[in-house]
Amino acid sequence: MKLLFSATPAFGHILPLVPLMQAAVSAGHTVGLLSSAEFRAAVGEELPPEVEFLAAGVMPDVFSAEAGRRTGADVFRPTPSTIGEIFGGARLDLAAEDSITQATQWAPDLILAEPFDAVGPLVAAHLGTPWHQAGIGPSLPAVITDEIERAASARYEPLHLHPVTASSYIDPSPRQLQDPHWSPLTPVRTVRPQAHRRPKDITLDLPDFDERDKPTALVTLGTIFSDPDTLSAAVAAVADTGANVIATLGSSLRHPTANQTAPTDSTNVRYVPFIPLDQLLEKADLVVGAGGIGTITGSLTRGLPMVLWPQGADQPINAARAAASGASITVDSPPEISPAVTAVLTHHTYRHHAQHIAADIAELPPAATVIAEITNP
Numbered sequence: 257m258k259l260l261f262s263a264t265p266a267f268g269h270i271l272p273l274v275p276l277m278q279a280a281v282s283a284g285h286t287v288g289l290l291s292s293a294e295f296r297a298a299v300g301e302e303l304p305p306e307v308e309f310l311a312a313g314v315m316p317d318v319f320s321a322e323a324g325r326r327t328g329a330d331v332f333r334p335t336p337s338t339i340g341e342i343f344g345g346a347r348l349d350l351a352a353e354d355s356i357t358q359a360t361q362w363a364p365d366l367i368l369a370e371p372f373d374a375v376g377p378l379v380a381a382h383l384g385t386p387w388h389q390a391g392i393g394p395s396l397p398a399v400i401t402d403e404i405e406r407a408a409s410a411r412y413e414p415l416h417l418h419p420v421t422a423s424s425y426i427d428p429s430p431r432q433l434q435d436p437h438w439s440p441l442t443p444v445r446t447v448r449p450q451a452h453r454r455p456k457d458i459t460l461d462l463p464d465f466d467e468r469d470k471p472t473a474l475v476t477l478g479t480i481f482s483d484p485d486t487l488s489a490a491v492a493a494v495a496d497t498g499a500n501v502i503a504t505l506g507s508s509l510r511h512p513t514a515n516q517t518a519p520t521d522s523t524n525v526r527y528v529p530f531i532p533l534d535q536l537l538e539k540a541d542l543v544v545g546a547g548g549i550g551t552i553t554g555s556l557t558r559g560l561p562m563v564l565w566p567q568g569a570d571q572p573i574n575a576a577r578a579a580a581s582g583a584s585i586t587v588d589s590p591p592e593i594s595p596a597v598t599a600v601l602t603h604h605t606y607r608h609h610a611q612h613i614a615a616d617i618a619e620l621p622p623a624a625t626v627i628a629e630i631t632n633p
Contacts, residue, residue, distance in 0.1 A: 264343070268549065270299055288307065366388070367383075392549060424443045470499055491525060504529075559607070564586050
């Protein structure tokens with residue numbers, strides 16, 4: 257069977273889908289990914305080598321800028337209606353034609369699209385192909401999904417298409433992170449999430465800390481909000497507690513052509529480039545992050561407590577759910593980070609909650625089970 261994944265061209269939208277892609281490849285299916293051509297090089301080594309890349313559409317900076325031009329809104333602090341225009345309006349307008357062409361030629365038997373992706377459902381409607389929505393974290397608030405669907409539905413009529421409901425929702429979120437008021441409109445299949453890992457791990461050459469008996473904090477702001485000044489403030493606040501720090505530079509410093517200069521290590525701080533989260537979590541006692549769902553879920557698979565400083569997008573929602581689970585503290589500024597880190601290291605209740613969630617995650621069905629279910633209905 258041919259399974260086509262459709263996703264926004266960003267690490268946080270594609271990496272959570274990789275376990276499903278790998279499971280599909282391992283089961284002998286042909287797998288494709290429909291996303292922007294400009295993201296192919298960046299994400300290529302994160303995917304199973306068997307995955308075929310179908311290039312269509314533009315990058316987030318382009319379709320977000322177009323949405324901002326249309327609405328006059330700040331796309332970095334968007335309202336639900338702005339989010340709807342970004343993903344259900346501008347992105348769809350700039351990707352629909354190429355996506356339909358690519359998908360028609362590839363001829364999938366089944367389509368899987370992440371919740372922010374309005375391209376996959378439109379392609380499914382055009383081809384008459386069944387599709388499933390594959391979650392990348394806790395369910396989005398209805399006020400956001402409604403706006404994305406409202407904007408996208410306006411693009412169906414000119415194409416003489418009608419929106420088609422997903423056959424199921426594949427939920428990778430542990431119950432402790434899920435909105436207790438969520439009322440899904442389609443059948444739900446739970447799946448075990450995992451921290452980002454590559455088909456082939458890279459060698460992590462990390463010098464030992466001078467005081468190896470101290471706790472180690474992983475500081476990561478993800479791949480979008482990895483502003484150098486913000487990262488420096490977070491690292492300094494954590495280092496002030498006396499903990500050892502491993503800090504990720506995000507994707508902005510990943511390539512040799514990047515303009516920024518990487519910060520240098522110090523006695524208790526080690527900076528690392530873009531490395532699979534799973535490898536870094538092996539060395540951490542707690543995680544300090546911005547609230548990206550990949551970081552939160554990955555940390556919880558390892559039973560690690562967190563301190564979260566949201567920067568934008570869906571991070572405040574994710575951080576609120578993590579705090580409600582008892583495994584995390586949310587802060588609003590760098591001065592709040594140091595006492596929060598101390599509290600997490602001192603009061604073991606946060607680690608206890610994180611470990612309890614990790615045990616629940618381990619009981620969820622693996623990706624292979626879900627792929628078997630949707631390909632053999």
